Amino acid sequence: MQQTRPLPDCHPELSVIAWPNFREYRVENWRLARDGSGNIIRGATSWGWIDLCLPVVISFIWPRLRDSNTWCAFVVLVVGFTIYCRCAQVLHESVLVFPAYGIQLETHRGYPLLKPLFVSRRFIHASMLEDFVINEGLRRWNVRYYLAAVHGSTTEKIAVDVAFENILPYFPVLLEVYKGVQELMFYNSTDNRHTCI
Structure with missing residues (x-):
């Protein structure tokens, strides 16, 4: 080669x-x-500072949203979409x-x-x-x-x-x-x- x-x-x-x-x-x-x-x-980027702040923001919001199923589903979708965009x-x-x-x-x-x-x-x-x-x-x-x-x-x-x-x-x-x-x-x-x- x-x-x-x-x-x-x-x-x-x-x-x-x-x-x-x-x-x-x-x-x-x-x-x-x-x-x-x-x-x-x-063209392909690794994790940025916004991506690293996402878990911190979710950790503060999660206890307040744990009782609401729609908010939990929304947070899971946002996190899943972010991970998919980075891995695709x-x-x-x-x-x-x-x-x-x-x-x-x-x-x-x-x-x-x-x-x-x-x-x-x-x-x-x-x-x-x-x-x-x-x-x-x-x-x-x-x-x-x-x-x-x-x-x-x-x-x-x-x-x-x-x-x-x-x-x-x-x-x-x-x-x-x-x-x-x-x-x-x-x-x-x-x-x-x-x-x-």
């Missing part, structure tokens, strides 16, 4: 992990501030490229200091993969670029799966992943022609 960061100065959240049989393009849920200060902007954050998203088999899109969710609690995976077989493209979409008044795997077969309709759909990294990160997937999945390294495996 060899891990590299191809864009260390401007986008260190992207790492490429090369295994013997496949390659993983991982985008973590943080990025550098755009003002050049080098500050880290985290997107930690990182990956595109795994298996050159002979296909690609796999992964989303890892959990608490930042622990291993991921939830992992969702979508595998697209090489015979069904039509193309892997960078596309653009409008979000309010912004143009956002995204990576998409276009797949289907003769009996099915064409489908599109978006890579990094929760983090939506910047264009240089998408371009680096796009070039890597195109090289491994579609281009033959000996004659440099666009051939699908």
Whole structure:
């Protein structure tokens, strides 16, 4: 296993992990501030001071609300919702490229200091993969670029799966992943022609 960061100065959240049989393009849920200060902007956060004050406030309110079932249910729901929000954050998203088999899109969710609690995976077989493209979409008044795997077969309709759909990294990160997937999945390294495996 060899891990590299191809864009260390401007986008260190992207790492490429090369295994013997496949390659993983991982985008973590943080990025550098755009003002050049080098500050880290985290997408997944651990406990803050408000979260730490919640048990103290509940310990003062609980004896007074113990007789009221609706208030107890409300407090339990608030605490449960807070814990769920902290444990269901997107930690990182990956595109795994298996050159002979296909690609796999992964989303890892959990608490930042622990291993991921939830992992969702979508595998697209090489015979069904039509193309892997960078596309653009409008979000309010912004143009956002995204990576998409276009797949289907003769009996099915064409489908599109978006890579990094929760983090939506910047264009240089998408371009680096796009070039890597195109090289491994579609281009033959000996004659440099666009051939699908």
